[in-house]
Amino acid sequence: MNYFNNYRCTRCGQEYEPDRVKYLCPVCSKDYQPGMPLPGILECVFDYARIAIAWQEFCIAFPSANPSQKIEELCELFSPLNKEYYPNLPVGNTPLICSQSLVGESLYLKFDGVNPSGSYKDRASNLVVAEAKRLGIKEIVTASTGNAAASLAALCAAAGIKAVIFAPAKAPPAKLVQIKIHKAELHLVEGTYDDAFAAALAYSATHECLNRNTAYHPFTIEGKKTGGLELYAQLGVVPDYIFVPTGDGVILCGIAKAFYDLKEAGIADRLPILVAAQSESSDAITSYWETGVYKDAAKPQTVADSISVKTPSAAHLALKVLKDTKGMGIRVSDEEILSAQKMLASRTGIFCEPSSAATLAAYFQAREHALIKDQAIVVLMLTGHGLKDINAVKFDD
Numbered sequence: 001m002n003y004f005n006n007y008r009c010t011r012c013g014q015e016y017e018p019d020r021v022k023y024l025c026p027v028c029s030k031d032y033q034p035g036m037p038l039p040g041i042l043e044c045v046f047d048y049a050r051i052a053i054a055w056q057e058f059c060i061a062f063p064s065a066n067p068s069q070k071i072e073e074l075c076e077l078f079s080p081l082n083k084e085y086y087p088n089l090p091v092g093n094t095p096l097i098c099s100q101s102l103v104g105e106s107l108y109l110k111f112d113g114v115n116p117s118g119s120y121k122d123r124a125s126n127l128v129v130a131e132a133k134r135l136g137i138k139e140i141v142t143a144s145t146g147n148a149a150a151s152l153a154a155l156c157a158a159a160g161i162k163a164v165i166f167a168p169a170k171a172p173p174a175k176l177v178q179i180k181i182h183k184a185e186l187h188l189v190e191g192t193y194d195d196a197f198a199a200a201l202a203y204s205a206t207h208e209c210l211n212r213n214t215a216y217h218p219f220t221i222e223g224k225k226t227g228g229l230e231l232y233a234q235l236g237v238v239p240d241y242i243f244v245p246t247g248d249g250v251i252l253c254g255i256a257k258a259f260y261d262l263k264e265a266g267i268a269d270r271l272p273i274l275v276a277a278q279s280e281s282s283d284a285i286t287s288y289w290e291t292g293v294y295k296d297a298a299k300p301q302t303v304a305d306s307i308s309v310k311t312p313s314a315a316h317l318a319l320k321v322l323k324d325t326k327g328m329g330i331r332v333s334d335e336e337i338l339s340a341q342k343m344l345a346s347r348t349g350i351f352c353e354p355s356s357a358a359t360l361a362a363y364f365q366a367r368e369h370a371l372i373k374d375q376a377i378v379v380l381m382l383t384g385h386g387l388k389d390i391n392a393v394k395f396d397d
């Protein structure tokens with residue numbers, strides 16, 4: 001039993017029945033070529049009226065439900081798939097830590113490094129693997145800078161499905177180890193994430209498999225939505241600001257989708273302000289937001305490999321999200337990222353990836369420029385574990 005009604009194109013608005021389409025809007029993606037942002041990303045539309053009733057019934061039946069119980073209920077109500085298909089490896093329900101040790105006032109840290117493969121990407125892999133199980137498909141392919149691949153490898157292992165990975169040869173060694181230990185088929189691509197993305201598309205065009213490329217399969221956004229639903233359940237209110245490490249823009253779009261859905265069902269009354277924290281060399285979404293004109297990042301080269309992207313797959317949707325939520329893009333340098341990473345590790349006990357630390361660096365900039373309202377509830381999404389990329393960490397002594 002679930003409340004998933006149909007897909008809707010985020011560009012032209014055309015609606016499609018489930019199972020009639022698989023990836024992008026067939027109309028909008030006609031002229032798509034690898035190397036450009038994805039046109040016509042599909043979103044899942046639910047029966048929001050029935051979800052509203054079901055949520056009301058839950059709240060009446062369990063007036064003192066704890067955040068974990070609320071998370072379970074919300075994630076089930078807003079899932080396009082029944083739980084029976086989920087791989088046997090629990091994902092999500094990650095801690096939200098209220099820290100006062102960073103800036104002297106409350107700052108919420110959502111730490112997704114505790115997921116099975118150590119990153120937020122498990123949320124997307126979980127749902128795509130579940131979809132493969134529903135369809136009886138035995139193989140899933142993806143492109144990745146490392147985290148999505150390590151994640152898909154782990155969740156496929158849990159479900160007995162073959163994972164085929166296209167990753168840049170220069171992906172951090174720990175992530176390549178994860179891919180190999182879970183027995184995924186690894187193809188190293190000389191070049192960037194964007195080259196790996198194209199290689200994975202070419203593979204799925206000629207093989208009987210499901211493609212998990214981020215944003216290409218609509219369930220990647222749905223999976224990444226669960227982090228937003230959790231924030232709402234854990235805080236009991238819509239946060240004022242959510243800082244998201246942003247490369248291809250899909251986590252940003254996923255978190256926004258949670259609040260679009262909650263609002264549509266009348267559960268939440270507003271959207272949070274979303275902030276895209278980007279590396280200054282991988283800033284295509286921030287530039288797009290500033291100028292309104294899309295342009296690839298000229299030369300992405302950052303210590304935060306998880307957000308190093310030349311052509312963000314979800315650039316168009318991410319721009320819509322920033323506009324809808326009155327959000328913003330903020331660029332941070334590698335130096336700011338590494339210093340924020342050390343500060344988080346030494347003052348909160350959380351060792352996160354450089355890309356995750358970009359959120360704290362962006363938060364400092366936002367404070368400095370008075371872009372944050374006083375007394376605001378601010379959440380930083382820390383999406384990956386620091387042990388995934390220890391070579392990035394440098395010590396002075």
Ligand SMILES: [Zn+2]
Pocket residue numbers: 009010011012013014025026027028029040
């Ligand atoms: Zn369309």
